[in-house]
Amino acid sequence: MPTYSKLAMLLAVVLFSSFDSYAQISGQILDSEQTPVPFCNILLLSTSDSTMISGGVSDEQGKFTLALKSQDQPLLIYVSAIGYEPYYSPKIIDIQVAQSIVLKKADQLLNEVTVKGKRSPIRLEVDRKIVDASAIEGASVALDLVGHLPGVKMDLEGNIKYRNHLSFMVFIDGEPAEGGVDQLRNIPVEKIQQIELITNPGAEFSASGLAGIINVVQKRSYFEGYSLNASTTWNTLGGKDVGSYFEMEGKKMGWSVSARYGDKVFGNYQLTGNQKSDDGAEIQRDEKYTAGAEYAMVNYDFFYKWKSNNQFTIRGGLTPITSRNTNKMTGENVIVSDNHTPQTTNFDLNNSSQIINGNARLDYYFNDSPANNLKVNFNYFSFLRQSAETLDNEFLSADQRLTAGYSKLVDAEHSITAKLGGTHTLTENMKLNWGGEFDQNSMKGLHLENNVEGGSTALPDQYAPYFDQYVYSVYTSLKGKVGEVSGQLGLRYEITDRKTAVVDQTNGGAESTLYDHHFNNLFPSLHLKRNVGEHHEFGLSYARRIDRPYYFQFLPIQHFVETYLVETGNPSLLPALTDTYTLSYFFYDKWNFSFDAFFNQTVNHTTYVYESMGAGIFNRQLVNTGSANNLGVESSVNVPIFSWWDVSTSVAFYHHQLHLTYLSENQYQRNLNKELNLTNNFSLPLGFSLDMMLDYQGKQVLPQGYTKPYTTMDLRVGKAFGKKEHFRMSISVNNILNSNQVVTIMEDDGFSTFSDVRYEPFATFRLAYNFQKSK
Numbered sequence: 001m002p003t004y005s006k007l008a009m010l011l012a013v014v015l016f017s018s019f020d021s022y023a024q025i026s027g028q029i030l031d032s033e034q035t036p037v038p039f040c041n042i043l044l045l046s047t048s049d050s051t052m053i054s055g056g057v058s059d060e061q062g063k064f065t066l067a068l069k070s071q072d073q074p075l076l077i078y079v080s081a082i083g084y085e086p087y088y089s090p091k092i093i094d095i096q097v098a099q100s101i102v103l104k105k106a107d108q109l110l111n112e113v114t115v116k117g118k119r120s121p122i123r124l125e126v127d128r129k130i131v132d133a134s135a136i137e138g139a140s141v142a143l144d145l146v147g148h149l150p151g152v153k154m155d156l157e158g159n160i161k162y163r164n165h166l167s168f169m170v171f172i173d174g175e176p177a178e179g180g181v182d183q184l185r186n187i188p189v190e191k192i193q194q195i196e197l198i199t200n201p202g203a204e205f206s207a208s209g210l211a212g213i214i215n216v217v218q219k220r221s222y223f224e225g226y227s228l229n230a231s232t233t234w235n236t237l238g239g240k241d242v243g244s245y246f247e248m249e250g251k252k253m254g255w256s257v258s259a260r261y262g263d264k265v266f267g268n269y270q271l272t273g274n275q276k277s278d279d280g281a282e283i284q285r286d287e288k289y290t291a292g293a294e295y296a297m298v299n300y301d302f303f304y305k306w307k308s309n310n311q312f313t314i315r316g317g318l319t320p321i322t323s324r325n326t327n328k329m330t331g332e333n334v335i336v337s338d339n340h341t342p343q344t345t346n347f348d349l350n351n352s353s354q355i356i357n358g359n360a361r362l363d364y365y366f367n368d369s370p371a372n373n374l375k376v377n378f379n380y381f382s383f384l385r386q387s388a389e390t391l392d393n394e395f396l397s398a399d400q401r402l403t404a405g406y407s408k409l410v411d412a413e414h415s416i417t418a419k420l421g422g423t424h425t426l427t428e429n430m431k432l433n434w435g436g437e438f439d440q441n442s443m444k445g446l447h448l449e450n451n452v453e454g455g456s457t458a459l460p461d462q463y464a465p466y467f468d469q470y471v472y473s474v475y476t477s478l479k480g481k482v483g484e485v486s487g488q489l490g491l492r493y494e495i496t497d498r499k500t501a502v503v504d505q506t507n508g509g510a511e512s513t514l515y516d517h518h519f520n521n522l523f524p525s526l527h528l529k530r531n532v533g534e535h536h537e538f539g540l541s542y543a544r545r546i547d548r549p550y551y552f553q554f555l556p557i558q559h560f561v562e563t564y565l566v567e568t569g570n571p572s573l574l575p576a577l578t579d580t581y582t583l584s585y586f587f588y589d590k591w592n593f594s595f596d597a598f599f600n601q602t603v604n605h606t607t608y609v610y611e612s613m614g615a616g617i618f619n620r621q622l623v624n625t626g627s628a629n630n631l632g633v634e635s636s637v638n639v640p641i642f643s644w645w646d647v648s649t650s651v652a653f654y655h656h657q658l659h660l661t662y663l664s665e666n667q668y669q670r671n672l673n674k675e676l677n678l679t680n681n682f683s684l685p686l687g688f689s690l691d692m693m694l695d696y697q698g699k700q701v702l703p704q705g706y707t708k709p710y711t712t713m714d715l716r717v718g719k720a721f722g723k724k725e726h727f728r729m730s731i732s733v734n735n736i737l738n739s740n741q742v743v744t745i746m747e748d749d750g751f752s753t754f755s756d757v758r759y760e761p762f763a764t765f766r767l768a769y770n771f772q773k774s775k
Contacts, residue, residue: 025044025065025066025075025077026063026064026065026066027063027064027077027100027101028058028061028062028063028064028100028101029042029058029062029063029064029079029081029101029102029103030062030100030101030102030103031084031102031103031105032102032103032104032105035305035309036060036061036062036063036309037058037062037081037084037103038058038059038060038061038062039057039058039059039060039081039193040057040058040062040064040079040080040081040103041055041057041079041080041081042055042056042057042058042064042066042077042078042079043055043077043078043079044066044075044076044077045075045076045077045078054066054534054535055588061309076088076089077089077101079101079103081103084103084104084105085103085104085105087101087103087104089101105224128196128197128198128199129149129196129197129594129636130194130195130196130197131145131146131149131194131195132193132194133145133189133192133193133194133195141184141187141188141189141241141260142184142187142189142192142195142216143184144189145189145192145195146160146184146195146214149195149197149214152197152214153697160214161211162197162199162211162212168209168211168212168213168214169206169208169209169212169213169214170184170213170214170216171205171213171214171215171216172187172215172216172218173215173216173217173218174205174215175359175361175377175379175417175419176206176208176379176417176439177216177379184216187216187218187299188229188231188243188245188258188260189231190229190231190245190258190768190770191218191219191245191256191258191299192216192217192218192219193217193218193219194217195214195215195216195217196214196215196216196217197212197214198212198213198214198215199211199212199580199582199598200212200525200527200541200542200543200580200582201213201525201543202477202488202490202525202527202543203433203475203476203477203490203491203492203523203524203525204421204433204435204475204477204490206437206439206473207473207492207494207521207523207544207545207546208545208546208547208548209545209547210545210546210547210576210578210602211545212543212545212580224249224250224251225248225249225772225773226246226247226248226249226772226773227245227246227247227770227771227772227773228244228245228246228247228769228770228771228772229244229245229246229768229769229770229771230243230244230245230768230769231243231244231766231767231768231769232766232767233262233764233765233766234764234765234766235264235265235762235763235764235765236762236763236764237265237267237268237290237760237762238265239262239263239264239265239266239292240262240263240264241260241261241262241263241264242260242261242262243258243259243260243261243262244258244259244260245257245258246258247301252304252305252306253302253303253304253305254302254303255300255301255302255303256300256301257298257299257300257301258297258298258299258300259296259297259298259299260295260296260297261295261296262293262294262295262296263292263293263294264292264293264294264295265290265291265292266291266292266293267290267291267734267759267760267762268288268289268290268291268759268760268762269288269289269757269758269759269760270286270287270288270289270757270758270760271285271286271287271288271289271331271755271756271757272285272286272287272755272756273285273753273754273755273756274336274753274754275564275616275618275751275752275753275754275755276616276751276752276753277612277613277614277615277616277617277618277750277751278612278614278749278750278751279612279614279615280337281335281337281614281615281616282335282336282337282616283333283334283335283336283337283343283564283616284333284334284336285331285333285563285564285755286331286332286333286334287329287330287331287333287345287347287563288329288330288331289327289328289329289347290326290327290328290329291326291327292325292326293323293324293325293326294323294324294326295319295323295324296319296320296321296323297317297318297319297323298317298318298319298320299315299316299317300314300315300316300317301313301314301315302314302315307365309363309365309369309373310363310364310365311362311363312360312361312362312363313359313360313361313362313363314358314359314360314361315358315359315361316356316357316358316359317356317357317358318354318355318356318357318384319353319354319355319356319384321354322352322353322354322385323352323353323354323355324350324351324352325350325351325352326348326349326350326351327347327348327349328347328348328349329345329346329347329348329562329563330344330345330346330347331344331345331346331347331563332344333345335616337616343395343396344395344396345393345394345395345396345563346392346393346394346396347391347392347393347394347562347563348391348392348393349389349390349391349561350388350389350390350391351387351388351389352387352388352389353383353387353388354383354384354385354387355381355382355383355384356380356381356382356383356384357379357380357381357382358379358380359377359378359379359380360377360378361375361376361377361378362374362375362376362377363375364376371423371425371431372422372423372424372425373422373423374420374421374422375419375420375421375422375435376419376420377417377418377419377420377421378416378417378418378419379415379416379417379418380414380415380416380417381414381415381416382412382413382414382415383410383412383413383414387409387410387413388407388408388409388410389406389407389408390406390407390408391406391407391559391560393560393563406448406449406559406560407448407449408448408449408559409448410443412442412443412444413442413443413444414440414441414442415439415440415441415442416438416439416440417437417438417439417440418437418438419435419436419437419438420435420436420437421433421434421435421436421475422434422435426480427480429480429481429482430478430479430480430481431478431479431480432476432477432478432479433475433476433477433478433479433490434475434476434477435474435475435476436472436473436474436475437471437472437473437474437475438470438471438472438473439469439470439471439473440468440469440470440471441467441468441469441551442467442468442469443466443467443468443551444466444467448557448559466500466501467498467499467500467551467555468498468499468500469496469497469498469499469548469551470496470497470498471494471495471496471497472494472495473492473493473494473495474492474493475490475491475492475493476490476491477489477490477491477525478490484530484531484532485528485529485530486528486529486530487526487527487528487529488525488526488527489525489526489527490524490525490526491522491523491524491525492522492523492524492525493520493521493522493523494519494520494521494523494546495518495519495520496517496518496519496520496521496548496575497517497518498515498516498517498518498519499514499515499516500514500515500516500551500554500555500571501514501515502515502555502556502557515554515571519575521546521575521577522544523543523544523545523546524542524543524544525541525542525543525544526540526541526542526543527539527540527541528540528541535587535588535589536585536586536587537585537586537587537588538584538585538586539582539583539584539585539586540582540583540584541580541581541582541584542579542580542581542582543579543580544577544578544579544580545577545578545580546575546576546577546578547575547576547577547578547606548575549573549575549606549622552569553569553570553573553622554569554570554571554572554573554622555569555571556568556569556570556571557569558619561620564616564617564618565617565618565619565620566613566617566618566619566620567619567620567621568619568620568621569621569622570621570622570623572624573606573622573623573624574604574624575604576602576603576604576605576606576624577602577603577604578600578601578602578603579600579601580598580599580600581598581599581600582596582597582598583596583597583598584596584597590640591637591638591639591640592636592637592638593635593636593637593638594635594636594637595633595634595635596633596634596635597632597633598630598631598632598633598634598654599629599630599631600629600630601627601628601629602627602628602629603627604624604627605624605625605626605627605628605658606622606623606624606625607622607623607625607702607703608620608621608622608623609621609622609623609625609662609703609704610704610746610748610751610753611748611750611751612750612751618751618753623662624662625658625660625661625662625703626658626659626660626661626662627658627659627661628656628657628658628659629655629656629657629659630654630655630656630657631654631655632652632653632654632655632673633652633653633654634650634651634652634653634654635650635651635652636648636649636650636651637649643683644682644683644684645680645681645682645683646680646681647678647679647680647681648677648678648679648681649676649677649678649679650675650676650677651675651676651677652673652674652675652676653672653673653674654672654673655670655671655672655673656670656671656672656673656701657669657670658670658701658703660703669701669703670701671699671700671701671706672698673698673699673700674696674698674699674709675696675697675698676694676695676696677693677694677695677696678693678694678695679691679692679693679694680692680693686719687719687720687721687725688717688718688719689717689718689719690715690716690717690718691714691715691716691717691718692713692714692715692716693713693714693715693716694711694712694713695711695712695713695714696709696710696711697709697710697711702744702746704746704747704748705744705745705746705747705753706744706745707742707743707744707745708742708743708744708745710739710740710741710742710743711737711739712735712737712739712740712759713735713736713737713739714732714733714734714735714736715732715733715736716730716731716732716733717730717731717732718730718731726769726770726771727767727768727769728767728768728769728770729765729766729767729768730765730766731763731764731765731766732763732764732766733761733762733763733764734761734762734763734764735759735760735761735762736761738758738761740758740759741756741757741758741759742756742757742759743755743756743757744757
């Protein structure tokens with residue numbers, strides 16, 4: 001462990017052991033049926049002037065713990081939850097007595113979208129950052145919310161990155177979601193309570209994803225009645241989206257169904273630049289790209305409860321029609337090295353598939369008590385029919401026509417996850433969590449054929465690979481409290497077996513090459529937390545994560561991915577491993593402030609490396625380039641400036657170092673990265689709301705170059721209307737300053753490139769209807 005990591009650990013231990021003790025008040029929130037009510041807002045107030053002493057949110061079992069410095073005056077508890085009447089407790093005399101609070105269900109029509117004041121969409125906690133789904137204007141699906149997480153970046157294809165391009169694993173309600181980004185595009189925002197960014201997950205979570213996990217928490221209403229939500233979204237790029245969601249619940253069971261169709265355009269961008277290869281070829285590029293998708297999804301949800309805590313849940317979804325992802329380009333380029341010959345290019349990439357996914361989950365509590373429980377979970381994801389991907393890449397000049405593309409067919413791809421876990425209470429302040437997990441990902445019947453007409457390329461003609469990966473996991477964690485310090489110590493062990501075969505069918509051959517990999521990895525984790533007084537919280541955490549390559553990244557086959565760019569898989573690619581240490585401080589009162597000091601170290605660091613293929617065409621390949629370190633600080637603050645104005649700011653500074661060992665000589669690349677996100681939320685007259693988001697991304701270092709800093713700004717206006725404000729309208733403008741410009745410069749032996757990518761501004765209109773009624 002580096003010296004500064006040891007010093008940080010020592011400082012944290014001293015910090016956690018040096019403060020005076022403070023009092024706490026705890027309890028549980030139930031409904032009239034003695035069923036726990038989760039995620040309630042809880043305030044501890046002074047009876048003299050209603051000043052807030054402390055606050056928090058109940059957990060999934062309705063339990064809460066609030067810290068306070070002393071009890072020198074009478075106190076009371078205020079509780080609010082959707083579907084229930086507000087609760088005010090009698091005066092609290094003895095804070096040592098656990099509070100049992102029973103909420104009454106609301107009889108009147110409930111209106112979740114009434115906006116009396118604009119609250120910040122971002123909530124900060126010591127171990128995670130949270131985006132409140134109901135506070136975001138213009139969002140239609142889960143993916144729209146992810147971009148509001150501090151420090152999270154997304155490209156047009158929806159790829160999610162964090163802190164210098166570390167990857168995430170997508171979870172839904174605490175369980176991994178296969179095809180995560182695609183599922184985020186299909187979950188309607190009306191079903192979502194919040195999106196969580198967890199950078200140092202515990203042992204109970206899969207270790208995949210170097211940056212941690214993004215967890216989508218869906219609503220669990222716990223009310224008797226029904227709700228209906230519908231929405232439609234249009235943008236000036238020609239994209240559209242329409243969907244609806246209906247939910248009905250009774251005392252012991254409930255169900256919901258949602259349907260969504262979209263023909264979206266995620267964005268347009270203009271690429272200009274220049275590239276040179278070692279054979280003297282030079283091309284000036286002027287190209288326009290459009291990225292989009294057509295999709296349809298039907299989701300269902302059913303649950304059955306018995307006693308007060310036990311519950312069986314079934315969830316799933318399917319695409320009733322073929323979904324398509326598209327990436328199109330047209331360009332008017334110039335071949336400088338060939339007497340400035342004009343060359344028209346047309347790039348058309350299409351991916352189509354139909355999928356089905358399902359989830360079954362059992363939560364069983366022994367003696368109907370959350371102290372000891374058993375949880376069983378099963379996930380399934382598969383193609384309904386053969387998926388297809390085609391690319392036509394056409395080059396036209398006065399005396400030559402070359403089409404270089406490919407067609408790819410996948411007969412079957414599926415993943416299966418089975419998980420068994422439980423909790424055993426050892427003492428009043430100590431719990432043991434345990435579990436095991438099995439994951440399988442399989443792809444068979446993939447046929448890839450490179451098509452070349454009117455010329456030649458270095459691409460082989462035909463491949464037929466297959467792939468199987470099995471991951472076996474066991475984990476245990478000890479969670480408890482000693483004095484004023486609460487913590488969790490966890491250990492996860494994963495075994496990975498991966499088998500790949502590539503059959504080269506070029507010229508009628510059937511030569512097969514096998515690639516087998518076996519990995520054993522330990523993933524320790526540690527989380528400590530201490531409340532100091534009523535408003536301060538300190539945290540210390542450590543976790544190890546892994547990033548396993550997707551099968552197409554290491555299959556040794558070649559295919560075009562851009563006009564002049566070929567990608568080749570790397571069968572020698574190893575999983576990247578990251579150790580992350582974080583020291584946190586969190587202040588909460590009428591305003592929130594968080595501060596993280598972090599260090600992460602990655603071995604087998606994975607990134608793309610480029611080389612020239614001649615004739616102005618380049619090849620890229622994912623390579624384990626060496627190791628990478630990030631040492632930095634990140635700070636976020638939520639401040640209500642006035643009752644009508646909230647500000648949320650996130651700032652990160654971190655030193656990024658790449659140690660490149662894939663070359664013949666060791667090289668170091670260093671850079672101070674800077675990121676800023678500023679969000680202003682306003683409540684305007686006549687019920688309007690206004691959100692302004694500014695994002696700054698500093699210089700990014702690449703193994704063979706860098707990207708220049710850029711700034712972008714988005715604007716959204718919303719208003720609820722109708723007799724009971726069941727309707728809500730919003731208009732948003734992305735890249736309103738037309739400043740979203742990414743300039744990349746790369747240079748190495750045999751090539752140099754300069755590209756200037758400018759993203760086109762666009763506006764989006766959304767209309768939503770929300771209705772809910774309790775019995």
